[in-house]
Amino acid sequence: xxxxxxxxxxxxxxxxxxxxxxxxxxxxxxxxxxxxxxxxxxxxxxxxxxxxxxxxxxxxxxxxxxxxxxxxxxxxxxxxxxxxxxxxxxxxxxxxxxxxxxxxxxxxxxxxxxxxxxxxxxxxxxxxxxxxxxxxxxxxxxxxxxxxxxxxxxxxxxxxxxxxxxxxxxxxxxxxxxxxxxxxxxxxxxxxxxxxxxxxxxxxxxxxxxxxxxxxxxxxxxxxxxxxxxxxxxxxxxxxxxxxxxxxxxxxxxxxxxxxxxxxxxxxxxxxxxxxxxxxxxxxxxxxxxxxxxxxxxxxxxxxxxxxxxxxxxxxxxxxx
Numbered sequence: 638x639x640x641x642x643x644x645x646x647x648x649x650x651x652x653x654x655x656x657x658x659x660x661x662x663x664x665x666x667x668x669x670x671x672x673x674x675x676x677x678x679x680x681x682x683x684x685x686x687x688x689x690x691x692x693x694x695x696x697x698x699x700x701x702x703x704x705x706x707x708x709x710x711x712x713x714x715x716x717x718x719x720x721x722x723x724x725x726x727x728x729x730x731x732x733x734x735x736x737x738x739x740x741x742x743x744x745x746x747x748x749x750x751x752x753x754x755x756x757x758x759x760x761x762x763x764x765x766x767x768x769x770x771x772x773x774x775x776x777x778x779x780x781x782x783x784x785x786x787x788x789x790x791x792x793x794x795x796x797x798x799x800x801x802x803x804x805x806x807x808x809x810x811x812x813x814x815x816x817x818x819x820x821x822x823x824x825x826x827x828x829x830x831x832x833x834x835x836x837x838x839x840x841x842x843x844x845x846x847x848x849x850x851x852x853x854x855x856x857x858x859x860x861x862x863x864x865x866x867x868x869x870x871x872x873x874x875x876x877x878x879x880x881x882x883x884x885x886x887x888x889x890x891x892x893x894x895x896x897x898x899x900x901x902x903x904x905x906x907x908x909x910x911x912x913x914x915x916x917x918x919x920x921x922x923x924x925x926x927x928x929x930x931x932x933x934x935x936x937x938x939x940x941x942x943x944x945x946x947x948x949x950x951x952x953x954x955x956x957x958x
Contacts (some may be wrong), residue, residue: 645708646683649676654685657698665694683708752866753856760853760864767847769796771804776880778844781813794830807833809880809887811840835887849877888939888950897935904931909948 642651653676657663663671665688671677677696680686684707689695699707754760768775775795795806808827814820815836827834845853850873856863867873897905900921907917914932918925932944941947 645705646685647676647679650679650683650685653677654680654698654704657686657696658701662689662695662697665696671696683711750869752868753863754866755863763864763866764845764853765793767845767851767853768793768799768806770851771799771847772802773804773848774846775799775804775806776844776846776877776884777806777808778840778842778880778883779808779814780811780840780843781817793827793832795832800831805833806831807835807884809835809837809840809883812836812838835884837883837887840883844876844880846873846876846880849873852876901931901935904928905935905951908932908944909951 642654646654653671653674657680665672677686680696681688683704684699685704686696686698689697698704754763795804800806810824815824824834843855850868850870852867852873854865854867856865867876900923903921904917907920912920914925914928918928921928932947935951936942936944936947939947939950941950
């Protein structure tokens with residue numbers, strides 16, 4: 638077919654249209670098959686032919702320019718109908734999606750949105766599960782609101798498989814934890830287990846954050862009253878930023894959790910006034926060697942590599958009051 642109508646008419650209808658154009662029309666009584674032929678109905682429906690009843694029924698062609706306009710209008714109506722059908726389908730799918738989410742089994746699919754937990758055992762198990770699933774980082778914030786005094790034997794140990802993958806485990810404790818019985822042993826056990834631990838003056842809440850993707854947030858002080866599992870990327874990213882800000886301002890601990898001794902506190906306060914070691918030793922009645930030993934111990938405990946960073950860390954920790 639050379640009429641260029643292959644995309645508009647079937648091959649049979651296009652051939653019939655060419656016959657109509659060549660003959661100027663065909664009498665139906667001369668070719669009864671035309672009355673019920675599929676190609677005849679196609680030409681009439683698409684606006685390429687029409688029946689003319691002037692004495693004898695005749696199938697006549699519509700001039701090509703008008704026929705093409707008719708075809709274009711028909712296609713436009715089909716596109717509009719299809720578009721409206723797709724819009725209705727989208728509305729139906731939205732309704733089905735809401736039903737799907739409403740009846741979703743959150744235990745099998747916890748990766749969507751927000752999940753509220755109220756069972757203490759489930760919260761503890763989920764915390765362990767999150768650590769096991771970590772690929773890069775496990776970040777934790779711990780306040781003084783323990784359900785019972787800290788027990789070094791109950792320290793969360795990083796899963797060996799996660800450690801083997803190179804996962805980093807970091808924990809920030811509020812300073813009030815240091816005043817709890819058993820805190821010294823707990824911090825030491827945490828460091829021995831593989832946690833990096835730091836102290837921050839005050840923390841608003843507990844938190845477990847994994848890979849900037851999942852966060853477990855408490856609904857109460859201890860975290861056992863209930864918790865919220867958040868797996869919304871933008872929220873998890875914001876919580877990661879919050880943790881990193883705290884981490885950089887927090888003070889590293891050496892795992893003993895011990896507070897400053899009286900003599901260490903005196904050395905630190907005089908050091909912050911700008912006194913040199915000789916003057917501090919003379920003021921306190923101790924040797925310069927002892928002063929340097931105390932300064933070295935303070936720098937190690939606060940993770941400082943010089944006396945300037947030692948002073949800044951001591952201020953952050955509140956030891957400079």
